[in-house]
Amino acid sequence: MFIDYYETLEISPNANSETIERIFRHFAMRYHPDNQNTGDEARFSEIVEAHNTLRDPVKRAQYDIQYKDHLNLRRELTEEAGNTKGIERDVVIQAKVLSLLYVKRRQDVNNPGIGDTELERLSGCPREHLEFHLWYLKAKGWIARIENGMFAITVDGIDRANSEHRRDPTTRLLDHTS
Known part of the structure; x- marks a missing residue:
């Protein structure tokens, strides 16, 4: 199943590396399992996975190919759903x-x-x-x-x-x- 890492980090696919790092740090502090108030181990793991993929230029380029394919599938699905x-x-x-x-x-x-x-x-x-x-x-x-x-x-x-x-x-x- 495709996971939208941009959605996971709540950032634009056009986000630069500084934005990715800043948002990652924000969510990492919020969802880290050691955080007594808002800790969420599953959400933290998702954020780490998204960050590790999007911060690496090679991995991000490979991911972006999949991301564009996923967007095309969603667009086709939306178009077909609107076609009575x-x-x-x-x-x-x-x-x-x-x-x-x-x-x-x-x-x-x-x-x-x-x-x-x-x-x-x-x-x-x-x-x-x-x-x-x-x-x-x-x-x-x-x-x-x-x-x-x-x-x-x-x-x-x-x-x-x-x-x-x-x-x-x-x-x-x-x-x-x-």
Whole structure:
């Protein structure tokens, strides 16, 4: 797990060596285990680790590469979280996986499973993205791995697929025109 040493020391990534030393001394006195009032051994260890990395120019340069990668990952995460189209796409993929497993179960109740590779192909979702959807659907209890290792829809999954089908606006329009 990445640890943000700049955050640990509450300094800017642009801080110079004098600032790093000054802030380190301040926090070291505050959190040193010998300090009766504010001593915190775990926090002190974090501060020492951050200081030892950021005070050494070579270690800091190596750390800054990781830090920039971490910032890029956070930025990408924030952008994706703000993009509602991604969530809408996920809902469609999950519904598609449920539908595929629903139809497979309906076609052959005694052999209801679809393997990982086949689900990937049928859903049009790459394995690395499909893993999230399979995890979610399994956690909800809507799908499960069966004895042969394939995925199959559960009774709760069938109920979910049926309830989603009833909420589909095109189905309601057809129902109202009859």
